[in-house]
Amino acid sequence: MSATSATLEIRGVSRRFGKNTAVSAVDLSIPQGQMVGIIGRSGAGKSTLLRMINRLIDPSQGSIFFDGTEVSRLQGSPLRRWQRDCAMIFQQFNLVPRLDVLTNVLLGRLNHRATIANLLGVFSREERAEAIAALERLDIARTALQPAGTLSGGQQQRVAIARALMQQPKVLLADEPIASLDPLNAKVVMDSLQDINLREGITVITNLHTLDTARTYCNRIIGMAAGKVVFDGPPEDLNREAVRMVYGADSKGGEISEVITSTSVTIKQRIAASTGPLEPAFPGY
Template sequence: MLEIRNVTRRFGKTVAVNGVALEIPQGQMVGIIGRSGAGKSTLLRMINRLIDPSHGSIFFAGTEVSSLRGSTLRRWQRDCAMIFQQFNLVPRLDVLTNVLLGRLNHRPTALNLLNIFSREERAMAISALERLDIAQTALQRAGTLSGGQQQRVAIARALMQQPRMILADEPIASLDPLNAKVVMDALRDINLREGITVITNLHTLDTARNYCERIIGMAGGKVVFDGAPEELTREAVRMVYGADSDGAEISEAITSTSIRGEKPRKIAARTALKPALAEA
């Protein structure tokens, strides 16, 4: 269970996140929606501890991650993998090496300094690339790949961390609809097959509805909606996105990416997997 207890983050006089309180059980796939500046990215960065809360606390499995320091903080950032909109790969390094960098917090410092990876780690990296259907790019420089391929490399790197949670900050914002679907399909597959909690910031309502079992809407740094996709009514959308300059409701068409996930299959797959996950 991830518990966010009345968390606030200020930047000077600006309140980016304002008194957010959430509980997210293990294994959920959660979409956070809202306008730019609503506080979505700041919230994820506080969970991962890239920035600290100004007030409040964050707990995971009973541990207060908002107070961790040193090696325990590094372990948390290993367990809570972060995927960014701009991929954060090293363009001059080959794809395989970029994926292997996900093992850094699992290894002694000396091996990291010498850039020595074991045969088992290399096999893990190739397996992750194969899973994402980009193993053929392993020896290419990361900077030569398309945006969609680079984001899949970033997901493979996150898998190498063997995380307990994945945070994805606008992972499809810079991608075309086809590549966006590939990336969202990959995140959902990880959520279903490994039972890993996935929390992703999204600008697009159709994507959130099709891929996420729970949607959290933020506006002005606060949570204004928290529910299932079918509960995201016109009134709820208005609370999240407000109205245009003429007072008319925001059209959902402006947030559409034409991504169509296979939601019935997702629900069926989750139902079938739950007994297996429980036994594991």
């Protein structure tokens, strides 16, 4: 595959759960190297779309291609290779809490290795060095020997990103990676994803609830509502009308305030100044 020309193509993709349609006839073309933010209300279909791209679930209809290969039809070892090339980061981190941080990161190499090596749990000196380098890049190498379950949420998410880097992916999917984090840790995580996108040219597609984050970090924003794509364009085109298409109106029929969707430290401080203090200080990261 060409890392400079590989395009992700989503063609007429739908997903139904019983009588409910979570994603409806989505068509998208995402060139290699874009950083894409998918926004929308809870239940808009954002997570379902990412899970179909990674093949954690299958489309009910339509096809997904990457660099000309129909990944929505892959089975067996070709499917495992795709899930290696298309790394996934989850809101819940999906680490093994009792294992140390270094071992959690090394687990990202499993689909690159022979089965016997995986069964024996033996990692090479080169793999360990690569894992430490990934942790250093994310400024958490000092936690390498700690059980992953002892880390803060922001630290655990950075471990999950380091593990994804060990897969040497061509596409990086992040499903609400900052939804459970405070504003300072959210910034650290989004800075890390942006750095990976810019330095390696890896396509990054991330689901986000917050408009300010999408505008700050993504060069393309896709808005979903009721399973359909209702906006697709650069951040500067995400105007009031576009926001209304994505989020609808408030209970009184008025415009949705962007303040309530913001992770901005300054905005939260303004809210605190007018309504009282926020929850105590941000956890360490």
